[in-house]
Amino acid sequence: MRISKFEEKKIDLYSREIRILEAEFKIESFGYYDFYLNYEPIENFSKSYVFINNLAYGEVQFYEGKNYSYLGELKLKPEKYTFQIAFPYEDFKINFLEIKEKDQSNSKIKNFKIRNNLSDNAKRILEFFQKIYANYIIAGQHTNTSAGPEIAYIEYITGEKPALRGFDLLSYTPATKTQEMTPHAIIEIEGNKGSIEKALEWGRDFGGIVTFCWHWYAPLGGKDKTFYTINTDFDLEKALIEGTEENKALLRDIYMIGEKLSIFRGLDLPILWRPLHEADGRWFWWGAKGPENYKKLYHLLYEILTEKFKLNNLIWIWNAPHPDWEIEEDLYDIAGIDNYVPPGNHGPMKFSYDLLLKLTDYRKLVALTENGPIPDPDLLFEYEAYFLWFMPWFGDFVFNESFNSKEHLKKVYNHEKVITLNKLRKLFSMR
Incomplete structure (x- = not known):
């Protein structure tokens, strides 16, 4: 019609x-x-x-x-x-x-393959993801600070914790003291310190799943929050030219992050690694110079972390869902999309799911890597939107009931098809 x-x-x-x-x-x-x-x-x-x-x-x-x-x-x-x-x-x-x-649906993953160059536990968790695909969705929650009050709030309301906790590496490079810093930027950086230790605790001691993003402060500074394109004149194109001042600063930051992530490799703790996120939006400096420069930076980051630091425990997430920004399928494991819909709207996000499947030729597991309102699990499974996890952003997206009410959180975290931390411990263990 x-x-x-x-x-x-x-x-x-x-x-x-x-x-x-x-x-x-x-x-x-x-x-x-x-x-x-x-x-x-x-x-x-x-x-x-x-x-x-x-x-x-x-x-x-x-x-x-x-x-x-x-x-x-x-x-x-x-x-x-x-x-x-x-x-x-x-x-x-x-x-x-x-x-x-x-006559029938075609919106399911086909021929998903696990990369050979992953650690044993990274392979095991991807095998677990394959097993639960289309049967469960993992409860995730991003925490911008190491304290992560969102986790305590969710547990207080629902009696459960998320299985997947999101962390940020925004305070772990040297150029975080910038010009015209707002109080919010200072508080954010200070609150983020200690995230590595909390991530270790979450994965090693609590048995949870860890994911990292990286709001990468521009390596040569700028004003306020310099991960935003508008706040820095850092030129990625110059930074990709060997020997330039920009290149030296870029490599310095990557090597510092590599050292931090090596702590997890030593314990063979898998990390869901979502670098250079939302590059296609161009609002972050790593996307400001277009898809070709983004791809070169992604390749450089992948090469250094995988070959020089031997971080085979990283499960790479491609998070720039646009055909011009696509990364080769052997350089990432999961595709993610970040969607923020109107407050209190818990629709199934099925077209976002289908978009990811189409972009990845139906060969990758896909996740809702950032969101505001959490989709209603009943609707997700009714409409066959088989995201691997959901991940509300921090702060008001959890605490403000206009986004996710207490009743909605209770429904989600006590749903039979939602994997919380307690359910994860019963279904899967690294030990």
Whole structure:
């Protein structure tokens, strides 16, 4: 069927009003349906969020020079539905939404392979991930500080802890004292110190899973939080030229991080390693010079950490979900997407899941590596959005009930298909 009648409306998203296009459609029979969008050709890449019956179904992408996008696949019941899409750019115009019924789903991982050059425990945890895929989702929580009050809050509310705890390496390189530092930046850096020790405790003593990202302060400084492109003039293109001042500072930082991560290698503790995240957004300096320079930096980081430091316990996560930014499949293990939908919206994010599968040719496990509201587990499994884990950001995304209410946290953490720390200990152990 084709739907060509759309009405413009406005909704609130994170305290700002955004424009959406809305249309209704009716499904006559239970089954699987592919969604396609035909629109007026665009000059520059853009992306947007889709909502169905006011639930968030995740991210869709629009590529320059094209006018047709595959949104994803949904399993739908016979009833009326409302389709909404936020304007990805000012003069966005839809020609029609096309919905095609098909006999069966194709949105599952096929031919996932574990890299040979991984440590024994890294292989074991990936085998565990394979085993639970499509049957469970791992509860994750990012903690920006070593204290991680989010963990205590979740346990107080739900009686459970997440199985996966997220840490950041933002305080572990030397150029963190910058010009015009705000109190927030200073507090963030100081609070982050000790994260390595807490990560060791989480993995070694608690039996949890550890993931690291790296808000990499620009190696030659700038103002305030210099991982943001807008706050530094650090030039990645120059930094990739051997012998330059930028190159020396870049390598200094990588070697310092390599030394820190070597602590985990000595214990054969696997680390879910998500470096250079969200590069495709270009708001971080490691993405500011475009995909080719990002790829060169990724390759350099991979080479140093894997070959020089022998960090075969790192499970690499590619987190720049765009075809132009894609890394070779033998250089990463899991694909991740970061999505922040409206507060309190616990939709299944199925189109984000399908986007990752398509980008990875259905050959990689995929995860919701950052999010605000946690998708409702019932909806995740009903719509077959088989993310490996979810990972709310820190602070208000946990403590502010507009994002994740106490009742929602209780439901999620006590759901039979959600793996908490207690359930992880029963299902899997490194020992």
